[in-house]
Amino acid sequence: MPPPIEFELRRRTLLAGTAAVAAASVARLAHAQEQAGSAASAQQQSDIALTVNGTEHRITVDNRTTLLDVLREDLHLTGTKKGCDHGQCGACTCSVNGERINSCLSLAVLHDGDDVTTIEGRGAPGQLDPMQAAFVSHDAFQCGYCTPGQIQSAHAVIGEIRAGIPSHVTSDLTAVIELTEAEIRERMSGNICRCGAYSNILAAITEVAEDQA
Amino acid sequence: MKAFSFERASSAQAAAARAAEVQGAKFIAGGTNLVDLMKLGIEAPEHLIDVSGLGLDRIEETDEGGLRIGAMVSNTALSADVRIRRDYPVLTRAIAAGASGQLRNKATTGGNLLQRTRCPYFYDTAQACSKRVPGSGCSALTEGAFSRQLGVIGTSDACIATHPSDMAVAMRVLDATIETVTPTGMTRRIPLEEFHLLPGDTPEKETALMPGELITAVTLPAPVGGIQRYHKVRDRASYAFALVSVALIRQPDGSGRVALGGVAPRPWRLAAADAELPNGARAVMARLLDGARPTEETQFKITLAERTLAALLLEE
Numbered sequence: 001m002p003p004p005i006e007f008e009l010r011r012r013t014l015l016a017g018t019a020a021v022a023a024a025s026v027a028r029l030a031h032a033q034e035q036a037g038s039a040a041s042a043q044q045q046s047d048i049a050l051t052v053n054g055t056e057h058r059i060t061v062d063n064r065t066t067l068l069d070v071l072r073e074d075l076h077l078t079g080t081k082k083g084c085d086h087g088q089c090g091a092c093t094c095s096v097n098g099e100r101i102n103s104c105l106s107l108a109v110l111h112d113g114d115d116v117t118t119i120e121g122r123g124a125p126g127q128l129d130p131m132q133a134a135f136v137s138h139d140a141f142q143c144g145y146c147t148p149g150q151i152q153s154a155h156a157v158i159g160e161i162r163a164g165i166p167s168h169v170t171s172d173l174t175a176v177i178e179l180t181e182a183e184i185r186e187r188m189s190g191n192i193c194r195c196g197a198y199s200n201i202l203a204a205i206t207e208v209a210e211d212q213a
Numbered sequence: 214m215k216a217f218s219f220e221r222a223s224s225a226q227a228a229a230a231r232a233a234e235v236q237g238a239k240f241i242a243g244g245t246n247l248v249d250l251m252k253l254g255i256e257a258p259e260h261l262i263d264v265s266g267l268g269l270d271r272i273e274e275t276d277e278g279g280l281r282i283g284a285m286v287s288n289t290a291l292s293a294d295v296r297i298r299r300d301y302p303v304l305t306r307a308i309a310a311g312a313s314g315q316l317r318n319k320a321t322t323g324g325n326l327l328q329r330t331r332c333p334y335f336y337d338t339a340q341a342c343s344k345r346v347p348g349s350g351c352s353a354l355t356e357g358a359f360s361r362q363l364g365v366i367g368t369s370d371a372c373i374a375t376h377p378s379d380m381a382v383a384m385r386v387l388d389a390t391i392e393t394v395t396p397t398g399m400t401r402r403i404p405l406e407e408f409h410l411l412p413g414d415t416p417e418k419e420t421a422l423m424p425g426e427l428i429t430a431v432t433l434p435a436p437v438g439g440i441q442r443y444h445k446v447r448d449r450a451s452y453a454f455a456l457v458s459v460a461l462i463r464q465p466d467g468s469g470r471v472a473l474g475g476v477a478p479r480p481w482r483l484a485a486a487d488a489e490l491p492n493g494a495r496a497v498m499a500r501l502l503d504g505a506r507p508t509e510e511t512q513f514k515i516t517l518a519e520r521t522l523a524a525l526l527l528e529e
Contacts, residue, residue, distance in 0.1 A: 033527065043218040063219045063261070066248070086249050087316060099289075101316040105248045106319060109219050110241065110263060160314065165293040168309045168451060173298040189451035190313025 003054075012047065046114040053121030054076065061108045068092045068103035071118060074205035079119035079148045083192075090191030093149035094118050100156035102190075122155075130154055130211065134204035142195035150191050154205045157187040179209050215257040221266060225429050226398045228330060233396035233425025235260045240427060242285055243319040245312075246328040254338055255329075255345055265321075269429055272296070278435035281392075283427045284323030288312070288380065291322055301433060303441035305461050310445040313452050325426035326381055326408065327420065330374035330478075331454055332363060335478075337490070343371050344416040351416075358508075362454065365507040365514050367477035372416030373508070376409055376421050376479050377454050383443055385480035386460040386472040390432045396425035405431075409479030413484035419478075439464045442525050445474070457517045461525050467491040471522060473501065476514055494523035 044064075050057050052075060059074055066193030067083075071094070085104045094116040111190040121127035128136065131151050141147045152209045160167075161179050169186045170177055177183065184205050185198075193201065217237075222228030232238045237259030241247055250256040259274045269283035272294050280296060290307035291297060312320065331411055333350040334340040341350035353360050364375040370447035389405045408421050422428070444459040455475035463469035486501035500518040505515055 041216075044216045046219055051321075056517070063217055064214045064251075079430060085252065090313065093315055100315050101319050102245070102315045105245050105316075106246060107241070107248060110244065110265060156314065160289075163293075165289060166298065166305055166309055167314075168306075173302050175303055186451050187314050189449075190315045213424060 018198045046109045046112075048109060050108075050111060050114060050116060052116045053118060059127040063107065063109050066104055067094075067096070067101075067106045067108045067111055067116070068155040071103065071116070077118050077120050081145055081148055083146065083149075088192070089146070089149075090153060091146050091149040093152040093191065096151060098159075100153055117152075119151060120155065122151065131204070131208050134208050135201070138200045138207065139197075140204040141193070141197050142201040146191060146195075148191045150188070150193065150201055153188055153191045153199070154208070157205065158183055158209050160187060161209075181206065181213070184209070214251050215254075215259070217258050218260045219263065220260070221263045222414060225264070225267050225269065225394045225427055228262050229394050229425045229427045230398075231262055231425075232427065233334045234300075235262075236256070238425075239264055240264045241322045241351050242324050243287070244324075245316050245320045246310055246324065250329060253336065254502065255336065259384035264427065269323075271493070275432060279433045282322050282431045282433070284321060284430055286322045288317035288322070288325060289379075292309045292317070300436035301383075301441070303386060303443050303462060304380070304383040304433075306441070306443035307379040307458075308478045309446075310443060310458070311379035311454075322380070323430055325378055326405075326428065326431070327385075328377060330341055331377045332374040333359060335374060344374060344412070344419075347415070354508075360508040362456070362475075363508070363511055365476050365511050366481060366502055366505040367479065368506060369412045369414070369416070371414055372427050372478070372510075373411070375475055375477060376417070378444060378480070379443070379455065379458060379474055381405065381409075382458055382460045382472050382474035382480040384431060384433070385482050386462055386470045387437075392430040392432060393422065393426045394429050395423065397411075397516075400429075401426070405480070416525055437462060437464075439469060443526070444521055444525055446452060446521055457514050458522055459521045459525060461522065463490065463526070465477045471497055471501065473518055475506075476502075476518060492527055494519050497522060 034191040042151055045060050047060050071080050080094050081091035083089035088210055089107040092102055093100050094103050096114050099138055123132045131154050161177050161183055166173050167186045169182045184202055239258035239261055241261045241263055265285055271283045272286055273281045275281050288308050292305045298305050323410045335344050340352035343349055343351055350503045351372055353363055363373045385405050391403045391408050393401045399471045403421050410418055439462045445455045447453040447455055447462040458474035460472045471489045472480050483501055486497050487495040489500050502515055
Protein backbone atom coordinates (compact mmCIF):
# COMPACT_ATOMS: atom_id res chain seq x y z
CA MET A 1 0.00 0.00 0.00
CA PRO A 2 1.42 3.43 -0.84
CA PRO A 3 1.97 5.76 2.09
CA PRO A 4 -0.74 8.34 2.74
CA ILE A 5 -0.36 11.62 0.86
CA GLU A 6 0.46 13.60 3.97
CA PHE A 7 3.43 11.37 4.71
CA GLU A 8 4.63 11.76 1.12
CA LEU A 9 4.33 15.55 1.31
CA ARG A 10 6.14 15.73 4.61
CA ARG A 11 8.93 13.52 3.34
CA ARG A 12 9.30 15.66 0.22
CA THR A 13 9.31 18.88 2.23
CA LEU A 14 11.96 17.44 4.55
CA LEU A 15 14.16 16.43 1.62
CA ALA A 16 13.75 19.85 0.00
CA GLY A 17 14.60 21.46 3.33
CA THR A 18 17.76 19.38 3.71
CA ALA A 19 18.85 20.27 0.19
CA ALA A 20 18.17 23.94 0.90
CA VAL A 21 20.39 23.87 4.01
CA ALA A 22 23.22 22.31 2.02
CA ALA A 23 22.75 24.85 -0.76
CA ALA A 24 22.70 27.70 1.75
CA SER A 25 26.08 26.65 3.20
CA VAL A 26 27.59 26.64 -0.29
CA ALA A 27 25.99 30.01 -1.00
CA ARG A 28 27.38 31.49 2.24
CA LEU A 29 30.86 30.26 1.35
CA ALA A 30 30.59 31.68 -2.13
CA HIS A 31 29.31 34.96 -0.72
CA ALA A 32 32.16 35.17 1.78
CA GLN A 33 34.70 34.51 -0.97
CA GLU A 34 33.08 37.15 -3.11
CA GLN A 35 33.18 39.72 -0.33
CA ALA A 36 36.83 39.08 0.48
CA GLY A 37 38.63 41.74 -1.45
CA SER A 38 36.27 42.47 -4.29
CA ALA A 39 34.86 45.84 -5.23
CA ALA A 40 31.64 44.14 -6.25
CA SER A 41 30.45 43.89 -2.66
CA ALA A 42 30.50 47.69 -2.30
CA GLN A 43 28.12 47.91 -5.22
CA GLN A 44 25.83 45.57 -3.36
CA GLN A 45 25.47 47.96 -0.43
CA SER A 46 23.79 51.33 -0.12
CA ASP A 47 23.77 54.21 2.33
CA ILE A 48 20.33 55.25 3.48
CA ALA A 49 18.80 57.69 5.93
CA LEU A 50 15.70 56.57 7.80
CA THR A 51 13.65 58.44 10.36
CA VAL A 52 12.18 55.91 12.76
CA ASN A 53 9.83 57.06 15.51
CA GLY A 54 11.22 60.58 15.13
CA THR A 55 14.92 59.66 15.26
CA GLU A 56 17.09 59.86 12.14
CA HIS A 57 19.45 56.97 11.43
CA ARG A 58 22.15 56.83 8.75
CA ILE A 59 23.09 53.29 7.95
CA THR A 60 24.77 51.19 5.28
CA VAL A 61 22.68 48.23 4.20
CA ASP A 62 23.19 45.23 1.99
CA ASN A 63 20.78 45.86 -0.88
CA ARG A 64 19.01 42.61 -0.04
CA THR A 65 18.00 43.78 3.43
CA THR A 66 14.31 44.32 3.99
CA LEU A 67 12.97 47.23 5.99
CA LEU A 68 11.84 44.68 8.57
CA ASP A 69 15.36 43.32 9.05
CA VAL A 70 16.82 46.83 9.34
CA LEU A 71 14.31 47.66 12.07
CA ARG A 72 14.93 44.45 13.99
CA GLU A 73 18.59 43.64 13.36
CA ASP A 74 20.24 47.04 12.84
CA LEU A 75 18.07 49.34 14.93
CA HIS A 76 17.12 46.66 17.49
CA LEU A 77 13.46 47.66 17.35
CA THR A 78 12.13 44.15 17.78
CA GLY A 79 8.51 45.15 18.37
CA THR A 80 7.86 44.70 14.64
CA LYS A 81 7.59 40.94 14.16
CA LYS A 82 8.69 38.54 11.45
CA GLY A 83 5.94 36.01 10.88
CA CYS A 84 5.76 34.52 7.40
CA ASP A 85 8.29 36.94 5.82
CA HIS A 86 6.21 36.79 2.61
CA GLY A 87 3.51 39.44 3.08
CA GLN A 88 0.82 36.97 4.03
CA CYS A 89 0.47 37.33 7.80
CA GLY A 90 0.80 41.07 8.54
CA ALA A 91 2.97 40.66 11.69
CA CYS A 92 5.57 43.02 10.12
CA THR A 93 3.07 45.81 9.42
CA CYS A 94 4.44 49.26 10.14
CA SER A 95 3.68 52.77 8.99
CA VAL A 96 5.84 54.42 6.31
CA ASN A 97 5.14 58.05 5.45
CA GLY A 98 1.71 57.61 7.04
CA GLU A 99 0.72 54.44 5.16
CA ARG A 100 0.76 50.89 6.51
CA ILE A 101 2.90 48.42 4.58
CA ASN A 102 4.36 44.92 4.96
CA SER A 103 7.93 45.79 5.97
CA CYS A 104 9.05 42.23 5.09
CA LEU A 105 8.31 42.79 1.39
CA SER A 106 10.01 46.14 1.08
CA LEU A 107 13.74 46.57 0.52
CA ALA A 108 15.32 49.05 2.92
CA VAL A 109 17.21 50.66 0.05
CA LEU A 110 13.86 51.83 -1.34
CA HIS A 111 13.16 53.76 1.87
CA ASP A 112 15.94 56.34 1.80
CA GLY A 113 14.51 59.50 3.39
CA ASP A 114 11.33 57.83 4.61
CA ASP A 115 9.57 58.35 7.91
CA VAL A 116 8.76 55.09 9.69
CA THR A 117 6.60 54.52 12.75
CA THR A 118 6.90 51.18 14.55
CA ILE A 119 4.98 49.90 17.55
CA GLU A 120 7.71 51.40 19.78
CA GLY A 121 6.68 54.80 18.44
CA ARG A 122 3.04 54.36 19.46
CA GLY A 123 3.35 54.09 23.21
CA ALA A 124 5.32 52.51 26.02
CA PRO A 125 4.53 50.57 29.20
CA GLY A 126 2.72 53.01 31.46
CA GLN A 127 1.94 55.34 28.54
CA LEU A 128 -0.02 53.12 26.17
CA ASP A 129 -1.64 54.80 23.21
CA PRO A 130 -5.45 54.41 23.09
CA MET A 131 -5.32 51.45 20.69
CA GLN A 132 -2.78 49.59 22.80
CA ALA A 133 -4.88 50.24 25.92
CA ALA A 134 -8.02 49.02 24.14
CA PHE A 135 -6.26 45.81 23.06
CA VAL A 136 -5.36 45.19 26.71
CA SER A 137 -8.81 45.99 28.10
CA HIS A 138 -10.57 43.85 25.45
CA ASP A 139 -8.15 40.94 25.80
CA ALA A 140 -7.46 41.26 22.08
CA PHE A 141 -4.54 38.82 22.02
CA GLN A 142 -3.28 35.61 23.51
CA CYS A 143 0.33 34.95 22.52
CA GLY A 144 0.78 38.55 21.39
CA TYR A 145 3.05 37.84 18.42
CA CYS A 146 0.71 39.36 15.83
CA THR A 147 -0.34 42.21 18.12
CA PRO A 148 2.14 44.94 17.02
CA GLY A 149 1.05 44.40 13.41
CA GLN A 150 -2.61 44.28 14.41
CA ILE A 151 -2.27 47.60 16.26
CA GLN A 152 -0.46 49.24 13.33
CA SER A 153 -3.19 48.10 10.96
CA ALA A 154 -5.91 49.09 13.42
CA HIS A 155 -4.66 52.68 13.46
CA ALA A 156 -4.41 52.69 9.68
CA VAL A 157 -7.87 51.20 9.16
CA ILE A 158 -9.56 54.03 11.06
CA GLY A 159 -7.50 56.53 9.07
CA GLU A 160 -8.27 54.89 5.73
CA ILE A 161 -12.01 54.92 6.39
CA ARG A 162 -11.87 58.60 7.44
CA ALA A 163 -9.84 59.38 4.30
CA GLY A 164 -12.61 57.88 2.17
CA ILE A 165 -10.60 54.98 0.74
CA PRO A 166 -13.18 52.39 -0.35
CA SER A 167 -12.96 48.70 0.55
CA HIS A 168 -14.40 45.49 -0.83
CA VAL A 169 -17.47 45.86 1.42
CA THR A 170 -18.15 49.57 0.81
CA SER A 171 -21.64 49.62 -0.71
CA ASP A 172 -21.77 53.11 -2.21
CA LEU A 173 -18.53 54.28 -3.81
CA THR A 174 -19.65 57.90 -3.98
CA ALA A 175 -20.99 58.32 -0.41
CA VAL A 176 -19.14 58.95 2.86
CA ILE A 177 -17.86 55.59 4.13
CA GLU A 178 -19.37 54.48 7.44
CA LEU A 179 -17.21 52.97 10.12
CA THR A 180 -18.97 49.62 10.48
CA GLU A 181 -17.85 46.27 11.84
CA ALA A 182 -17.93 44.88 8.31
CA GLU A 183 -15.56 47.62 7.11
CA ILE A 184 -13.14 46.97 9.97
CA ARG A 185 -13.17 43.19 9.47
CA GLU A 186 -12.53 43.46 5.73
CA ARG A 187 -9.71 45.99 6.14
CA MET A 188 -8.02 43.89 8.85
CA SER A 189 -7.86 40.80 6.60
CA GLY A 190 -4.13 41.27 5.97
CA ASN A 191 -3.37 40.56 9.65
CA ILE A 192 -3.63 36.96 10.70
CA CYS A 193 -4.05 35.92 14.36
CA ARG A 194 -3.39 32.21 14.91
CA CYS A 195 -4.78 32.42 18.44
CA GLY A 196 -8.04 33.58 16.92
CA ALA A 197 -8.54 36.76 18.92
CA TYR A 198 -10.40 38.38 16.04
CA SER A 199 -13.65 39.21 17.81
CA ASN A 200 -11.79 40.95 20.64
CA ILE A 201 -9.54 42.78 18.17
CA LEU A 202 -12.69 44.01 16.45
CA ALA A 203 -14.12 45.18 19.79
CA ALA A 204 -10.93 47.07 20.62
CA ILE A 205 -10.79 48.86 17.26
CA THR A 206 -14.49 49.68 17.39
CA GLU A 207 -14.12 51.23 20.83
CA VAL A 208 -11.20 53.44 19.76
CA ALA A 209 -13.00 54.48 16.57
CA GLU A 210 -16.10 55.43 18.55
CA ASP A 211 -14.08 57.34 21.14
CA GLN A 212 -12.38 59.29 18.37
CA ALA A 213 -15.61 60.01 16.49
CA MET B 214 18.51 35.93 -1.94
CA LYS B 215 21.19 36.49 -4.56
CA ALA B 216 23.23 39.69 -4.18
CA PHE B 217 22.49 42.55 -6.59
CA SER B 218 23.59 46.08 -7.32
CA PHE B 219 21.12 48.94 -7.19
CA GLU B 220 20.51 52.33 -8.78
CA ARG B 221 17.81 54.98 -8.76
CA ALA B 222 16.68 55.95 -12.24
CA SER B 223 16.66 59.63 -13.14
CA SER B 224 14.00 59.37 -15.84
CA ALA B 225 11.78 56.73 -17.42
CA GLN B 226 13.80 56.78 -20.61
CA ALA B 227 17.11 56.50 -18.75
CA ALA B 228 15.68 53.58 -16.76
CA ALA B 229 14.68 51.75 -19.94
CA ALA B 230 18.09 52.35 -21.54
CA ARG B 231 19.90 51.08 -18.45
CA ALA B 232 17.64 48.02 -18.15
CA ALA B 233 18.49 47.05 -21.72
CA GLU B 234 22.20 47.67 -21.21
CA VAL B 235 22.93 46.11 -17.79
CA GLN B 236 23.12 42.33 -17.62
CA GLY B 237 20.40 40.78 -15.45
CA ALA B 238 18.71 44.11 -14.68
CA LYS B 239 15.12 44.43 -13.50
CA PHE B 240 12.92 47.36 -12.54
CA ILE B 241 11.57 47.62 -9.01
CA ALA B 242 8.73 49.85 -7.79
CA GLY B 243 6.47 48.56 -4.99
CA GLY B 244 8.34 45.27 -4.87
CA THR B 245 5.47 43.36 -3.25
CA ASN B 246 5.70 40.53 -5.78
CA LEU B 247 9.33 40.80 -6.91
CA VAL B 248 10.89 40.79 -3.42
CA ASP B 249 8.79 37.76 -2.48
CA LEU B 250 9.99 35.92 -5.59
CA MET B 251 13.60 36.96 -4.94
CA LYS B 252 13.42 35.50 -1.43
CA LEU B 253 12.25 32.22 -2.94
CA GLY B 254 14.98 32.22 -5.59
CA ILE B 255 12.42 32.32 -8.40
CA GLU B 256 13.64 35.75 -9.49
CA ALA B 257 17.34 36.49 -9.20
CA PRO B 258 18.13 39.89 -10.72
CA GLU B 259 21.76 40.98 -10.70
CA HIS B 260 20.84 44.66 -10.76
CA LEU B 261 17.74 46.56 -9.65
CA ILE B 262 16.63 49.88 -11.10
CA ASP B 263 14.34 51.84 -8.79
CA VAL B 264 11.61 53.45 -10.88
CA SER B 265 9.45 54.56 -7.96
CA GLY B 266 10.68 58.15 -7.92
CA LEU B 267 10.04 59.20 -11.52
CA GLY B 268 6.89 61.25 -11.02
CA LEU B 269 4.78 58.57 -12.68
CA ASP B 270 2.35 58.63 -9.77
CA ARG B 271 -0.32 60.96 -11.10
CA ILE B 272 -3.73 60.41 -12.67
CA GLU B 273 -4.43 62.95 -15.40
CA GLU B 274 -7.31 63.61 -17.75
CA THR B 275 -6.64 62.92 -21.43
CA ASP B 276 -7.73 65.03 -24.42
CA GLU B 277 -10.08 62.20 -25.36
CA GLY B 278 -12.00 62.54 -22.08
CA GLY B 279 -10.39 59.52 -20.44
CA LEU B 280 -7.75 59.13 -17.77
CA ARG B 281 -4.03 58.51 -17.93
CA ILE B 282 -2.91 56.55 -14.86
CA GLY B 283 0.80 56.77 -14.09
CA ALA B 284 2.47 53.38 -13.78
CA MET B 285 3.54 54.09 -10.19
CA VAL B 286 0.09 55.09 -8.92
CA SER B 287 -0.54 52.75 -5.98
CA ASN B 288 -3.46 50.36 -6.03
CA THR B 289 -4.92 52.22 -3.04
CA ALA B 290 -4.64 55.64 -4.69
CA LEU B 291 -6.16 54.34 -7.93
CA SER B 292 -9.10 52.66 -6.22
CA ALA B 293 -9.78 55.78 -4.13
CA ASP B 294 -9.56 58.37 -6.93
CA VAL B 295 -12.94 60.14 -7.15
CA ARG B 296 -12.95 60.03 -10.96
CA ILE B 297 -12.35 56.28 -10.97
CA ARG B 298 -15.04 55.72 -8.34
CA ARG B 299 -17.55 57.82 -10.26
CA ASP B 300 -16.79 56.96 -13.89
CA TYR B 301 -15.00 53.58 -13.80
CA PRO B 302 -16.42 51.89 -10.66
CA VAL B 303 -15.62 48.40 -11.95
CA LEU B 304 -11.94 49.29 -11.53
CA THR B 305 -12.32 50.41 -7.91
CA ARG B 306 -14.32 47.25 -7.19
CA ALA B 307 -11.70 44.99 -8.74
CA ILE B 308 -8.76 46.58 -6.93
CA ALA B 309 -10.56 46.55 -3.57
CA ALA B 310 -11.26 42.83 -4.09
CA GLY B 311 -7.55 42.04 -4.35
CA ALA B 312 -4.74 41.58 -1.82
CA SER B 313 -4.70 43.35 1.59
CA GLY B 314 -4.65 46.99 2.65
CA GLN B 315 -0.90 46.83 3.32
CA LEU B 316 -0.16 45.35 -0.11
CA ARG B 317 -2.42 47.75 -1.98
CA ASN B 318 -0.55 50.68 -0.41
CA LYS B 319 2.72 49.53 -1.99
CA ALA B 320 1.59 47.70 -5.14
CA THR B 321 1.68 49.84 -8.28
CA THR B 322 -0.42 49.96 -11.43
CA GLY B 323 2.42 48.81 -13.68
CA GLY B 324 3.59 46.18 -11.21
CA ASN B 325 0.11 44.76 -10.83
CA LEU B 326 0.00 44.07 -14.59
CA LEU B 327 3.45 42.46 -14.44
CA GLN B 328 2.88 40.27 -11.37
CA ARG B 329 3.63 36.61 -11.85
CA THR B 330 1.24 33.71 -11.57
CA ARG B 331 0.49 32.18 -8.16
CA CYS B 332 0.53 28.63 -9.57
CA PRO B 333 1.86 26.46 -6.69
CA TYR B 334 4.22 24.64 -9.07
CA PHE B 335 5.72 27.94 -10.24
CA TYR B 336 6.34 28.83 -6.58
CA ASP B 337 7.83 25.47 -5.57
CA THR B 338 11.34 25.35 -7.01
CA ALA B 339 11.47 21.58 -6.45
CA GLN B 340 8.75 21.15 -9.11
CA ALA B 341 8.93 21.29 -12.89
CA CYS B 342 7.74 24.60 -14.34
CA SER B 343 8.51 25.85 -17.82
CA LYS B 344 7.54 29.36 -16.80
CA ARG B 345 10.29 29.34 -14.16
CA VAL B 346 12.82 27.12 -15.96
CA PRO B 347 12.06 27.16 -19.71
CA GLY B 348 11.58 23.69 -21.14
CA SER B 349 11.49 21.91 -17.76
CA GLY B 350 7.89 20.73 -18.10
CA CYS B 351 4.78 21.29 -16.00
CA SER B 352 4.16 19.54 -12.69
CA ALA B 353 0.64 21.00 -12.64
CA LEU B 354 -0.26 18.69 -15.52
CA THR B 355 0.95 15.49 -13.88
CA GLU B 356 -1.35 12.84 -12.44
CA GLY B 357 -2.75 13.87 -9.07
CA ALA B 358 -1.49 17.48 -9.25
CA PHE B 359 -3.32 20.21 -7.34
CA SER B 360 -4.80 22.34 -10.11
CA ARG B 361 -7.85 23.87 -8.41
CA GLN B 362 -6.48 27.44 -8.70
CA LEU B 363 -5.33 27.05 -12.31
CA GLY B 364 -6.63 27.92 -15.74
CA VAL B 365 -9.22 26.40 -18.06
CA ILE B 366 -8.83 28.40 -21.26
CA GLY B 367 -6.01 30.00 -23.24
CA THR B 368 -3.72 27.47 -21.57
CA SER B 369 -1.41 25.00 -23.35
CA ASP B 370 0.24 21.62 -22.89
CA ALA B 371 3.24 23.51 -21.49
CA CYS B 372 1.40 25.65 -18.90
CA ILE B 373 -2.04 26.01 -17.32
CA ALA B 374 -1.24 28.94 -15.02
CA THR B 375 -3.53 31.96 -14.68
CA HIS B 376 -2.76 35.66 -14.47
CA PRO B 377 -3.67 36.51 -10.87
CA SER B 378 -4.66 40.18 -11.18
CA ASP B 379 -8.12 41.52 -10.40
CA MET B 380 -7.23 45.05 -11.54
CA ALA B 381 -6.29 43.85 -15.03
CA VAL B 382 -9.68 42.16 -15.51
CA ALA B 383 -11.47 45.47 -14.90
CA MET B 384 -8.99 47.31 -17.14
CA ARG B 385 -9.65 44.78 -19.89
CA VAL B 386 -13.40 45.35 -19.74
CA LEU B 387 -12.67 49.11 -19.86
CA ASP B 388 -10.50 48.74 -23.03
CA ALA B 389 -7.36 50.06 -21.34
CA THR B 390 -4.14 50.73 -23.25
CA ILE B 391 -0.63 50.44 -21.85
CA GLU B 392 1.92 53.15 -22.55
CA THR B 393 5.61 52.36 -22.47
CA VAL B 394 8.98 53.89 -23.15
CA THR B 395 11.50 51.77 -25.03
CA PRO B 396 15.27 51.73 -24.44
CA THR B 397 15.69 54.04 -27.46
CA GLY B 398 13.21 56.54 -26.02
CA MET B 399 10.24 55.71 -28.22
CA THR B 400 6.71 55.68 -26.78
CA ARG B 401 4.64 52.58 -27.52
CA ARG B 402 0.93 52.03 -26.95
CA ILE B 403 -0.14 48.42 -26.42
CA PRO B 404 -3.83 47.54 -26.04
CA LEU B 405 -4.24 45.48 -22.85
CA GLU B 406 -5.77 42.66 -24.89
CA GLU B 407 -2.42 42.24 -26.67
CA PHE B 408 -0.24 42.76 -23.62
CA HIS B 409 -0.31 39.37 -21.88
CA LEU B 410 0.80 36.52 -24.15
CA LEU B 411 -0.74 33.08 -24.15
CA PRO B 412 1.75 30.41 -23.05
CA GLY B 413 1.89 28.17 -26.14
CA ASP B 414 5.30 26.46 -26.14
CA THR B 415 6.99 29.40 -24.39
CA PRO B 416 5.22 30.08 -21.09
CA GLU B 417 8.27 32.01 -19.87
CA LYS B 418 7.33 34.80 -22.32
CA GLU B 419 4.50 36.54 -20.52
CA THR B 420 4.12 40.01 -22.02
CA ALA B 421 4.58 41.94 -25.25
CA LEU B 422 7.28 44.11 -23.64
CA MET B 423 10.70 44.10 -25.30
CA PRO B 424 13.86 43.87 -23.18
CA GLY B 425 14.27 47.06 -21.13
CA GLU B 426 10.87 48.48 -22.09
CA LEU B 427 9.19 50.24 -19.14
CA ILE B 428 5.47 50.71 -18.54
CA THR B 429 4.88 54.42 -17.91
CA ALA B 430 1.08 54.61 -17.81
CA VAL B 431 -2.24 52.93 -18.43
CA THR B 432 -4.86 54.96 -20.27
CA LEU B 433 -8.60 54.52 -20.02
CA PRO B 434 -10.90 55.72 -22.82
CA ALA B 435 -13.74 58.16 -22.04
CA PRO B 436 -16.24 56.67 -19.56
CA VAL B 437 -18.79 54.30 -21.10
CA GLY B 438 -21.32 54.50 -18.26
CA GLY B 439 -23.66 51.59 -17.71
CA ILE B 440 -23.97 49.47 -14.62
CA GLN B 441 -20.49 48.26 -13.64
CA ARG B 442 -19.90 45.21 -11.47
CA TYR B 443 -16.97 43.08 -10.34
CA HIS B 444 -17.75 39.82 -8.60
CA LYS B 445 -14.94 37.67 -7.27
CA VAL B 446 -15.48 34.13 -6.03
CA ARG B 447 -12.75 32.77 -3.76
CA ASP B 448 -12.07 30.31 -0.96
CA ARG B 449 -12.04 33.03 1.73
CA ALA B 450 -14.20 36.14 2.11
CA SER B 451 -11.12 38.37 1.83
CA TYR B 452 -7.45 38.29 0.91
CA ALA B 453 -7.45 35.32 -1.48
CA PHE B 454 -6.94 34.93 -5.21
CA ALA B 455 -9.94 34.43 -7.47
CA LEU B 456 -11.27 31.02 -8.39
CA VAL B 457 -13.41 32.92 -10.88
CA SER B 458 -14.08 36.63 -11.18
CA VAL B 459 -16.44 38.44 -13.52
CA ALA B 460 -16.20 42.09 -14.61
CA LEU B 461 -19.40 43.31 -16.19
CA ILE B 462 -20.50 46.55 -17.81
CA ARG B 463 -24.15 46.51 -18.77
CA GLN B 464 -25.97 49.23 -20.70
CA PRO B 465 -29.69 50.03 -20.32
CA ASP B 466 -30.42 48.38 -23.70
CA GLY B 467 -29.01 45.06 -22.44
CA SER B 468 -25.76 45.25 -24.41
CA GLY B 469 -22.44 45.30 -22.63
CA ARG B 470 -19.07 43.71 -21.94
CA VAL B 471 -17.81 40.78 -19.87
CA ALA B 472 -14.29 39.79 -18.82
CA LEU B 473 -13.20 36.89 -16.63
CA GLY B 474 -10.39 36.52 -14.12
CA GLY B 475 -9.03 33.37 -12.50
CA VAL B 476 -9.52 31.20 -15.59
CA ALA B 477 -6.84 32.15 -18.12
CA PRO B 478 -3.27 33.41 -18.59
CA ARG B 479 -4.72 36.87 -19.19
CA PRO B 480 -7.96 38.73 -18.49
CA TRP B 481 -10.36 36.79 -20.67
CA ARG B 482 -12.74 38.66 -22.96
CA LEU B 483 -14.10 38.07 -26.47
CA ALA B 484 -16.16 40.47 -28.62
CA ALA B 485 -18.32 37.57 -29.80
CA ALA B 486 -19.17 36.74 -26.17
CA ASP B 487 -19.98 40.39 -25.36
CA ALA B 488 -22.46 40.31 -28.24
CA GLU B 489 -24.36 37.46 -26.54
CA LEU B 490 -25.09 39.48 -23.38
CA PRO B 491 -28.73 40.20 -24.32
CA ASN B 492 -29.18 36.41 -24.56
CA GLY B 493 -28.06 35.72 -20.99
CA ALA B 494 -25.21 34.15 -19.05
CA ARG B 495 -25.34 30.72 -20.67
CA ALA B 496 -25.05 32.20 -24.17
CA VAL B 497 -22.16 34.46 -23.13
CA MET B 498 -20.20 31.64 -21.50
CA ALA B 499 -20.85 29.24 -24.39
CA ARG B 500 -18.82 31.69 -26.50
CA LEU B 501 -16.38 32.93 -23.92
CA LEU B 502 -15.34 29.49 -22.68
CA ASP B 503 -15.66 27.69 -26.01
CA GLY B 504 -12.63 25.39 -26.33
CA ALA B 505 -11.94 25.32 -22.59
CA ARG B 506 -9.72 22.46 -21.42
CA PRO B 507 -10.33 22.13 -17.67
CA THR B 508 -8.67 19.52 -15.49
CA GLU B 509 -10.79 17.37 -13.22
CA GLU B 510 -10.11 19.88 -10.43
CA THR B 511 -10.95 22.99 -12.49
CA GLN B 512 -14.06 21.64 -14.19
CA PHE B 513 -16.18 23.53 -11.64
CA LYS B 514 -14.92 26.87 -12.97
CA ILE B 515 -16.97 26.46 -16.17
CA THR B 516 -20.19 26.19 -14.17
CA LEU B 517 -19.09 28.77 -11.63
CA ALA B 518 -18.33 31.39 -14.30
CA GLU B 519 -21.78 31.02 -15.83
CA ARG B 520 -23.55 31.15 -12.47
CA THR B 521 -21.54 34.15 -11.32
CA LEU B 522 -22.49 36.10 -14.43
CA ALA B 523 -26.11 34.93 -14.12
CA ALA B 524 -26.19 36.22 -10.53
CA LEU B 525 -24.84 39.61 -11.65
CA LEU B 526 -27.43 39.86 -14.42
CA LEU B 527 -30.19 39.15 -11.90
CA GLU B 528 -28.95 41.92 -9.59
CA GLU B 529 -30.30 44.71 -11.77
